[in-house]
Amino acid sequence: MNQVLQNLQPRLADIFTHLHEHPEISWQEHETTQYIAALLREAQMEPHLFDDMTGLYVDIGNGEPKVGFRTDIDALWQEVDGVFKANHSCGHDGHMTMAIGTALLLKDMEHLLSGAVRILFQPAEEKAQGASALVEKGLVDNLEYLFGVHVRPLKELEDGTYAPALYHGAAKLFTGTIIGEEAHGARPELGINAIEVGAAIVEGLQKIWTDPNVSASVKMTQFNAGGSSTNIIPGKATFSIDARAQTNEVMQVITEGVERVRTSVEAMYGAKIDIKVDAHIVAALVHDAALQLMNAAIIDVVGEKACAPPVVTPGGEDFHFYTFERPHLKATMLGLGCGVTPGLHHPKMTFNQDRLLTGVNIITRAILRAL
Structure with a gap:
């Protein structure tokens, strides 16, 4: 041979x-x-x-x-x-x-x-x-x-x-859309600011707890909202979330955590948040x-x-x-x-x-x- x-x-x-x-x-x-x-x-x-x-x-x-x-x-x-x-x-x-x-x-x-x-x-x-x-x-x-x-x-x-x-390790790419309500910059109470909703999602992701003995992370990697006018509160945004975990079990915990963040932020702001999994690589x-x-x-x-x-x-x-x-x-x-x-x-x-x-x-x- x-x-x-x-x-x-x-x-x-x-x-x-x-x-x-x-x-x-x-x-x-x-x-x-x-x-x-x-x-x-x-x-x-x-x-x-x-x-x-x-x-x-x-x-x-x-x-x-x-x-x-x-x-x-x-x-x-x-x-x-x-x-x-x-x-x-x-x-x-x-x-x-x-x-x-x-x-x-x-x-x-x-x-x-x-x-x-x-x-x-x-x-x-x-x-x-x-x-x-x-x-x-x-x-x-x-x-x-x-x-x-x-x-x-x-x-x-x-x-x-x-x-x-x-x-x-395992990896998941989530993509999402936030539907809020546009408003004049002088009247924020009339709108639902998609940027503030996105910030709440980021804060929520930081509170997803997983087994500290297993390497894992979940973070927002893309966020797009607003146009060229700075006096308009944007009502729509798109975002991406990258999740990593060394085991499939911890990835499942992260996935459930992302869903909890979505539902809680929706309820807090009255916005509509759609999240889907674009790619899933298993451990x-x-x-x-x-x-x-x-x-x-x-x-x-x-x-x-x-x-x-x-x-x-x-x-x-x-x-x-x-x-x-x-x-x-x-x-x-x-x-x-x-x-x-x-x-x-x-x-x-x-x-x-x-x-x-x-x-x-x-x-x-x-x-x-x-x-």
Whole structure:
């Protein structure tokens, strides 16, 4: 397998370069989907595309797949050198490269596989919507194990070290609208000031108490009200609330707290407040059996010294929705220590691409162990 891996390295470098230079945002990964499908067909595989969305999957081996690997395929939309554009600043170009490399490696040893493997190329991770779309299509229902991977910043993992699990936190994005009553600035008693209602919401959010032993936060991150006239009390405002928690249980406490704040502020001011959840990322649900398989695979490839402990990180990941919706899945994500700098989502983010081949080796061995 090592010789096959070495032969793959230049090809994977070319694949990464193409993916990095052709980023596409969530639900618009059309060229990316076609490019991956063409690579798989060229390697005598049969990729399955969707009629109603981007993304694809491929099965390798005989029978019903029991082991799966998932990669995300979308890019962020952000400002780079003064221009807003699609940009791979979260490592998905590297994740896709490792998934393709794993598929090529497994196809090469297909005659030796004791079962079938499903590789999922998932769209819209950055919108926290892609995993739910694949779950709804039943693509993980018959899987027993599901693995993933994510590049890690230097502050979490040293370059050349690898973690068998990533304990991401939960995240929720709430958006809301306040409907009060406009009035003249000289007659505030005739209006319901949307700005004052918003301030009361901020104060209420600060009074949501959660378990102090679990990292959590809830705060207003956007607020828009009023026009160019400063003598009008605004009657309407829009806002966003960002909530984070290291566990799903604490996120539920925060969610209930946001609803209490909404109803109490409505009653206090006589305003109408509508709040909805725009995005929900669940906290990691790592299965110990999957973690142990990944841990053994890391040691197989790089030895015990380069095998780091599981990483606890406040960031979120759509991957964990699979286990949230399908609790039978035994899942974990490989943390790839590849010197990500200056950090994830930075417009100029870079990492050590040489680690991608090691990632392919580790992921493949974890899959073989699971089979």
